[in-house]
Amino acid sequence: MRFSGGVIPAGAEDPVEEEENVEYDFHQDIARSSFADMLHDHDRNQKYYRGIRAAVGRVKARGEPVIVLDIGTGTGLLSMMAVTAGADLCYAVEVFKPMAQAARRIVDRNGFSDKIKIINKHSTEVTVGACGDMRSRANVLITELFDTELIGEGALPSYEHAHAHLMRAECEAVPHRARVYAQLVQCERLWSWAHLRPLSVGPSQLLPYRALDSCAGSHAVCDVQMSQVPPHSFTALSPRLTAFTVDFSKAVSSEPQTHRCRFVAQCSGQAQVVLSWWDICMDPDDSIVCSMAPSWTYEDPSSAPWRDHWMQSVYFLPEQSAVTQGEELCVSVSHDDYSLWYSLQPGPAPRPSCTCLAHVVWNRPRFGELNDQSRTERFVRALRQVLRQDSVCLSVSDGSLLPLFAHVLGAEKVFSVESFRMSRQVIEQLLEANDLSGRVELLEGQPEQLSRDDLQGLQVSVLMAEPYFSSSLLPWHSLWFWYCRTALAAHLRPDAVVLPRSASLHVAAVEFENLWRIRAPCGTCEGFDVTAMDEMVQRSLDFRESREAEPHSLWEYPCRALTASSAVMTFDFTRCVPQEPVSSRGSLSFTRSGRCHGVVMWMEYELTEGVTVSGGLAAPVGEQGQCQWSPHQKQAVFFLSPPQDTPADGATQLSYTFTFEPSLRDIHMDFNILPAQ
Template sequence: MKTFCGRANPTTGALDWVEESEEYDYHQEIARSCYADMLHDHDRNEKYYQGIRAAVARVKSRGEKVIVLDIGTGTGLLSMMALTAGADFCYAVEVFKPMAEAAGCIVKRNGFSDKIKIINKHSTEVTVGPDGDMQTRANILITELFDTELIGEGALPSYQHAHQNLVTAGCEAVPHRATVYAQLVESELLWSWAQLQPLQVGGSRLAPPPDVALCAGAHAVCDVQLSQVSPQSFTPLGPLCTMFSVDFSKPVSSAFQSHTSGFVARSGGRAQVVLSWWDIEMDPSGSIVCSMAPSWTYTEPETAPWRDHWMQSVYFLPQERRVSEGEELSLTVCHDDYSLWYSVQSCSHQAVLAPPGRPCCTCQAHLVWTRPRFGELNDRRRTESFVSALRSVLRDDSVCLSVSDGSLLPVFAHMLGARKVYGLENSRMSKQLIEQLLEANSMKGGVELLEVRPEQLSSADLGDQQISVLMGEPYFSTSLLPWHSLFFWYCRTALAGLLQPNATILPCSASLHMVAVEFQDLWRIRAPCGTCEGFDVTPMDDMVQRSLDFRESREAEPHPLWEYPCRALSPSAAVMTFDFTQCLPQQPISSQGSLPLTRAGRCHGVALWMEYNLTDDVTVSAGLTGAVGEQGECKWTRHRKQGVYLLRSPWENSADGRAAMSYSFTFDPRSGDIKMDFSVQAE
C-alpha cells in the first residue's frame, strides 16, 4: 500500500509530497535503529552471554524450571543465548512490529521457534495467566532497555511493571545491577555548548542577554563519544563519584529520587559541567562488568570497547560557580522516570538546599540553538572570519539582508557600520532571541528582523530600498546533510528582484568536498551481521540485513566526524562548486572524476562536507579544519555534521597497490537533491 507524506524539503524550502510504502518505512526504521552496532559490540554480547549462562545455572541449581522474560528482544539474540545456555522457555517482548516479525524469522531460522514466543506488545501491556501472553511468571528477567543516560528509554517504569506483574519474587536479572558515575569539571570547550559567550566584533564587545546568561538551559542530556574529548579539554575539580545504583533483581521504583555524593575539591576553578557514564554488572558478585567509561580512563585506551548505541553523557550545571581547592562539595543527581540532572553545593552552607527541579529553558536560546550551534557561535576564529569578510564588503551606505536561522550576522553588520540591516528569521522565537541580544547591547532598532519567507519579501518590507549586501552563514535549523545549506542559493534566487545590480553576495560561492576514508569504528553501524562471533546463533536474517543495507549504496547520512576517527586514504578535493553570485541554474549540474588512493588501508567510504567562500580571500569550512596529516589524520569541525557514504564492501588498498575512487555527482535544482555514486577500481 502506498501513502503520501508531506515533508519540508530542507534544500529548496518547498513542501514535497513523498510517496512511501509500508515496506519503505520498515526498512528505514530498522536501518536507523543501531542493530548492526549492537550486534557488532562483542564486549556487550560476551558479557550478556556470560551473565545469562550464570543466571540459568543458578536457577537450575535450585531445581527450578528456567522461564525467561526478555524485554526489548530486538533480533531475539538474548533469548537465543538463554536457550543455548539451557533455559526451558523464553517470552521475548518487542513493541516495534516490523522488528518483532523479523525476530520471529530469526528465531525460526535458528531452530528455537518452539521454545521462544515473540510477543508484539509493550511490556507493560503483557498479561500472565491461562489466557494471557505468558502462561506463568518468569524467574529470569533479561533486558536491554538502556540508553546513554541509562534510564532514557523508560527502563524504570518497565522494570517496575515487570516486578509487579511478570516475574517471580527474588528472580534472577541480567543485568543484575547498574551504577551511575559522575565527575565535576571545568571546561571552556564543553561550556561553550551551553552558554553564549561575549564576543569581540570590530573592537566592540557583544554580550549575551542577561536572561540567557542566567538560564538553567535545556534538560535534555548531551550524549557524545567522550573518548574523543581530550582530557586536556577539561580540568577535574573532584574525583569520579559513584552517584547511585539500581538492583534489577528487586522491585524498582520509577518515582523521583535524588542522590548526593560528597567530596573535597581537588583544584579551584569554575564548576560548569558534569561528565557521566554507567556500567552494568551481569551477575550478583559483580565479576562480569560491561562499562561505558571513556577510553582515557583505561590504562591501555586502545583496549576500550567501541559502541555507538551507548555513549557517555555531558550535563551542564544550571549556573557555573567558583570553587576553591580543598572546599567540601556535594554533587547531587536527581532523576524522574526518564531523565537525570545534576547540581553542586558547598557543604559549608548552613542549610541543605532542597533537590532542584528539572532544568528548563526560560530564555528561548536553548530552544532555538542546539549545542553544536552554541559552539559555532562561540567559535572566536569563525567569528573573526565573518567579521573580516563583512568589513571588506560593507560601506557606509550599505543596505544588508541576512538569510540564516538565529544568526548573529545582522548584529555584526550593524556593529561594523552598515546603514541599514534586515534579517529574515524562520520563527518568532528566533526573532525574539536576536531582539533580546540587540536590546541587551543597546542596539534596539539597529536591526529590523522580519518573520517572512524570502519569496514573500517585498520592496515595501525594505522601505523601498534595494539590497546591496545579501549575506548568510549559511545556517538553517532544518538542514541535516551538508548540502542542505544550499537553501541559501534558493533564497538568493527568490530575492533577485530586490538586489542592487552589483550587490555583494556573501558567501559568494560554496564547494562540496570529499575524501576517501578508513574509519576506525564507524563502519560497524552498517556492516553485515550474518553471524555473531562466539555464539552458536545467527542474529540477523536476510530480510533484516537487507533493511540495514537498504539505502547504504545510494545515499549519504549525516555524522559528526569529530566523534568518529578516520584516516584519509586519498587527497581531499572540491568536487562541485556552486556560484551564489548567479541565480539557480535551470538544468542539473554534474561532476565526475576520480581521486587516487595514496595510502594503504581499508577504504570504507567517503566523507563529504561544504566549504563557503565568504569573499575571494576568506573561506569557512564545515568539514576539515586543517590539512590532512602525514599518516592521513583528519581534524573535523565540532559544529556541523558531515556526510558519510559507506561502500557496500570496503576496499583493501595495499601499500604498493594503485587504485582510485571514482565519483559522480548530479545536483538537481528542481528537487534540491544531490545524487551520488562511488566505486573503487584498481588502476
C-alpha cells in the same frame, strides 16, 4: 564496484506519494538504525552471555525450572543465549513489529522456536495466566532497556511493572545492578555548547542577555563519544563519584528521586559540567561488569571497548560557580522515570527547562559555532571588505548574529529575515542587551515572500548568510541560501555583493577506526545466525532506488583519509540557480593503503576573496591521513557496501559522479572503486 546514493534537501518535495510517507519513514528508520553496532559489540555480548549462564545456573541449583522473561528482545539474541545456557522456556517481548518479525525468523533459523515465544507487545501490556501471553511468572529477568542516560528508554517503569506483574518474588536479573558515575569538571570547550560567550566584533563586544546567561538550558541529554574529549581539555574538580545504584533483581521504583554525593574539591576552578557514565554488573558478585567508562579512565586506553549504542553524557550546570581546592561540596543527581539532571545544591533541584528560548532555537553544536571566535573573525574580516557607509544589508540565515556584526561594523541599514518566531525573539533580546534595538530590522516570513515595502523601498547592496538553517541535516542542505538569493534577485542592486559568494562540495575516501561497525553486516553473532537483520535492513534500503549519505559528527569518530581531499562541485552564489542539472565527474587516487569504508563529504564557503569557512576539515590532513574535523557541523558519510581494501600504489581510484538537480533541490552521487585507467 559501484555504490550510488542521493538526498533530498530541506524544502524539497518528496517524490514518494503522500500515502507512502509513513511507510517510507518506517523503512528509513530501519535502514539508518544502528542494530549492527550492538550486535558487533563483543564485550557486551560476552558479558551478557556469562551473566545469563550464571543466572540460569543459580535457578537450576534451587531445583526450579528456568522461565525467562526477555524484555526488549530485539533480535532474540539474549533469549537464544538463555536457552543455550539451559533455560526451559523464554518469553521474548518486542514492541517494534518489524523487529519482532525478524526475531521470529532468527529464532526459527537457529532451531529455538520450541523454547522461545516472541510476544509483539510492550512489556506493560503482557498478561500472565492460562489465556495470557505467559503461562506463569518468570524467575529470570533479562533486559537490554538502556540508553546513554541508562533510564532514557523507560527502563525504570518497565522494571517496576515486570517485578509487580510478571516476575516471581525470588528471581534473578541480568544485569543484576547498574551504577551511575559522575565527575564535576571545568571544561571551556564543553561549556561553550550551552552558554553564549561575549563576542569580539572589531573594537566592540557583543554580550549575551541576562536570561541566557543564567538559563538551565535543555533537559535533553547531551551524549558524546567522551573518549574523544581528551583529559587535558578539562580540569577534574571532583574524583569520580558513584552517583547512585539500581538493583534490578528487586522491586524498582520509577518515582522521582534525588541522590547526593559529598566530596572534597581536589583542585580550584569553575564548576561547569558534570561528566557521567554507567556500568552494569551481570551478577551479584560484580565479577562480570560491562562498563561505559571513556577510554581515558583505562590504564591502557586502547583496551576500552568501542560502542556507539551506549555512549557517555554531559550535563551542564545552570551557572558556573567558583570552587576552591579542599572545599567540601555536594553533587546531587535527580531523576524522574526517563531522565537525569545534576546540581550543586544538596536538596532536590527542579528539572532543567529552557527559559531564555536560545536553547530551543540553537542546538549544542550551534552554540559552539557561535562561540568560535576564530570563525567570527573570518566573518568580520569578510564584512569589513564589502561594507560601505551606505550599505543596505539583508541576512537570510536562521538565528544568525551576522546582522549584529554588520551594524556594529558600520552598515547604514540592516534587515534580517527570521522565519521562526522564537528565533526572532532570541535575536530581539540580544539586540536589547547590546543597546541595538531598532538598529536592525527583523522581518517575518520566508525570504522569497519579501516585498519592496518590507525593505522600505530600498535595494539590497549586501546579501549575507552564514549560511545556517535550522532544518538542515546534511552539508548541502545549506544550498537553500542559493534559492533564497535567486528569489531575492529583484531586490538586489546591480552591483550587490553576495556573501558567501560561492560554496564547494569536498570529498575524501576514508578508513574509519570504528564507525564502520554501525553499517557492517550482522551475519553471525556469538555463534547465532542473525542474518535476518541484514535482510530486513536490505529490504528497507531497496525501498528507495538508491542508498543515502548520512550526517555524522566526525570529530567523535576517528578516521584516516585514503585519498586527498578535493572539491568536486562549485556553486556560484553570485548567479541565480541554474534551471538545468549540473554534473561533475572525476576520480581520486588512493594515496594511502587501507580499508575504504566510505566517502566523507562537506561544504566549504568562500565568503569573499581569500576568506573561507569550512564545515569539514578543520586542518590539513596529516601525513598518515589523520583527519581533524569541525566540531560544529555534521559531515556527510556515504558508507560503501561492502568496504574494499585499497593499495597506495596509484593503481586504484575512487571514481565519482555528482549531479545537482535544481528542480528537485537534490544531489545525486555515484561512486566506483576501479583500477586506474
